[in-house]
């Protein structure tokens with residue numbers, strides 16, 4: 001058998017494609033150990049199934065990375081096809097979903113091994129064992145099957161980010177990603193974990209709460225190198241909370257300015273920490289290329305924020321953060337979660353009023369909204385049964401968990417439709433800047449701008465009957481529609497900058 005490992009990255013239903021960082025991370029130790037690696041990313045690979053079936057012929061195993069949601073569909077579809085070709089060919093799953101639900105994931109008949117948590121060392125050891133047909137009992141952090149029974153090994157302790165090897169960016173086909181998204185960009189990660197404990201968040205389940213980070217010098221050296229080497233115009237720094245150490249952030253900005261860095265970058269951070277940056281700090285960060293801070297506001301209702309365990313943020317700091325970011329030329333992007341358990345008409349109205357107020361007072365601030373989706377491993381999931389949530393009992397059952405259209409016991413039927421219509425009006429009422437290049441014609445842009453005025457009128461009055469503006473907007477969108485992603489294209493809109501931090 002040859003020393004080759006094939007990776008598959010299922011489509012995450014977005015045109016904002018770039019290389020999957022989790023796979024680039026786990027590939028490095030394999031490459032260092034002399035394995036060859038092939039990455040098939042469904043978003044940029046027509047006929048991905050055929051391609052994987054060709055590639056696996058001479059490989060040790062197929063390794064797939066996925067998060068909970070629609071990525072599960074292509075995962076299962078592909079795993080089934082591989083097993084039809086060779087029922088004994090090993091299929092390994094890693095990433096967020098298998099880490100949070102290892103047992104149920106491994107119960108899927110097409111999956112042989114799951115890796116829990118950080119995969120750099122685990123995957124290398126799994127591959128080395130599979131290659132020689134050795135049992136996996138002594139490989140920490142994994143689950144496997146033997147004679148139809150599931151076995152789980154001991155936890156593998158978390159390693160600080162500074163001890164992890166660099167990501168194998170050279171595996172990424174940036175030309176193909178650029179073709180699909182119109183922009184040449186990549187993700188970069190410089191810290192792990194978050195000290196807070198929001199009740200809907202899964203992060204602690206994988207990375208714990210001990211925030212740890214790369215030193216500023218390494219950040220500067222690596223980001224300047226990869227952006228120059230691959231001609232990238234933008235880096236999305238996917239840290240859960242980039243600003244936990246403000247001094248580190250300042251040193252990074254100074255280092256990038258000194259190095260003459262020539263790229264834009266964006267971060268995710270909590271509003272309370274963003275508000276702690278002085279106007280000078282923000283100007284320095286802007287000079288270093290920072291152009292966007294994604295922040296999880298989540299609700300405009302104090303009651304709901306309390307229930308989300310987000311007492312570390314207050315509305316004053318959110319307004320302050322919006323004002324200061326915009327003054328420095330940095331775009332504040334805020335996330336909102338609708339239909340959190342306990343959100344009634346009053347609380348939803350408070351949230352809409354808050355969003356409208358921020359957008360009107362601070363033009364350039366933007367909001368991205370989601371529907372509450374209870375993820376396995378989040379503190380709120382412990383109450384799932386009390387809340388009447390049907391928890392899926394198989395891997396496939398999680399494929400419909402997607403915050404753009406989740407249906408909940410307290411949000412279904414007409415109420416669900418009404419919320420979706422309202423979210424559509426929010427989308428056209430105020431401008432938002434996605435990562436993908438804006439390819440709209442000027443006439444379409446002007447026409448869409450005109451639609452924003454009746455949309456705001458409706459949102460102010462909570463009136464969504466006969467949504468003609470949405471119909472017109474759809475017509476405009478269809479006129480300038482480009483290629484669409486493979487998964488569920490009719491139901492999804494592009495996922496965008498900012499996970500629900």
Ligand code: B12
Pocket residue numbers: 011012013014017018019020021022023025026063064065066067068069070071092093094095096097099100115117118119120123187189201202203238239240370375376402403404495496497498499500501
């Ligand atoms: C970047 C990102 C995205 C990008 C993905 C882009 C891309 N090309 O990959 C985009 C914007 C598309 C995205 C979308 C969504 N995301 Co997201 N995203 C992230 C984010 C911020 C970073 C992920 C990352 O790359 N980290 C860096 C890498 C190095 O770390 P890692 O992924 O953990 O990988 C390690 C291990 O997991 C493991 N591993 C990973 N893959 C593999 C594969 C194998 C074979 C092995 C062995 C191991 C392994 O080893 C790696 C190295 O140690 C995380 C939050 C976070 N802190 O990680 C959320 C996160 C993964 N996203 C999440 C969510 C909820 C979403 C959305 C639903 C958000 C939304 N509102 O729409 C969508 C779902 C997309 C879909 N259609 O299914 C959740 C996942 C929860 C869950 N149970 O799965 C997270 C954890 C955020 C959160 N706190 O809730 N996301």
Ligand code: SF4
Pocket residue numbers: 194195196197198201202203240241270296500501
């Ligand atoms: S949602 Fe964001 S702030 Fe809250 S715990 Fe998760 S990463 Fe931290």
